[in-house]
Amino acid sequence: MKIRTHRLTLDDGSALPYLPSPHVGTSIAPRFLVIHYTAGSSAAGTVAWFRNPASRVSAHLVIARDGTLTQMVPFNREAWHAGQSRWGSLSGLNHHSIGIELDNAGCLIKSGGKWVSPLSRRSYPDSEVTVAPHKNDPPGAAPSGWHAYTPEQIEATLACGMALVNHYGLADVLGHDDISPGRKRDPGPDFPLESVRARLMGRGDDHPERYRTTARLYVRSGAGSDFAALPGTPLPLGTEVEVLAKHGLWWQVDVVGEINGVMDIVGWCHSKYLVPVSA
Secondary structure, eight states, X not given: XXXXXXXXXXXXXXBOOBOOOSOEEEEOOOOEEEEEEOOSSXXXXXXXXXXXXXXXXXXXXXXXXXXXXXXXXXXXXXXXXSOSOEETTEEOGGGGEEXXXXXXXXXXXXXXXXXXXXXXXXXXXXXXXXXXXXTTSOTTOOOEEEEOOOHHHHHHHHHHHHHHHHHXXXXXXXXXXXXXXXXXXXXXXXXXXXXXXXXHHTOGGGOOEEEEESSOBOOBSSSSTTSOBOTTOSBOTXXXXXXXXXXXXXXXXXXXXXXXXXXXXXXXXXXXXXXXTTO
């Protein structure tokens, strides 16, 4: 992907969908990329809300669950996605960042034996839910349910993120929960932020721990054997993975490279079958 006149295009120059939001601020020189989840039930619903004059919110990009991107604000104009926020000495990150919203229900609650969005009341199957604590929770806090992102969304985030980082010289990739830690919980523990940051920024010191498998190993949609195995698994013996988060003996991993014809496998596996690459 490329940036032309502050709009996202494909490499051949063809335009991506652009549906302008009326909620646009002053000109900006973006320094950061901020990742959000929508907490809604569809990308189309989020786009419609961002175009509604009554909403008073917007983002530069919305990424649907199939990876489709919709741009709503030029990248050199302020979008209203971050609200009250701070990073280092900067406050009001709307004026310093590009905001990406991923179609994702966010934090879920257990109701009637199902995982349910407290906002839309829509229920989600276990195969679409990751059970994990949030990084900003106090030690010992019970894990929550989180709507899982799709591989297509992660791939689209990396593709557009690389274009944005290269074009604008962005300094970092942040979560909404980084810049508003007491107020926001998105993008949550299912989003592989450390891995995405390492790939986009090219920082060796930000790279997650790397392990290899000691047996054929299933990667699952949640932290437990009851969750569905992801496409492309089981992983072959000796497959390398990057560890993104740890929840007891279950670790969230990002599989390195293409496995069984599938790219960007991100999910949970039992740590018993992982050893450091250096071992």
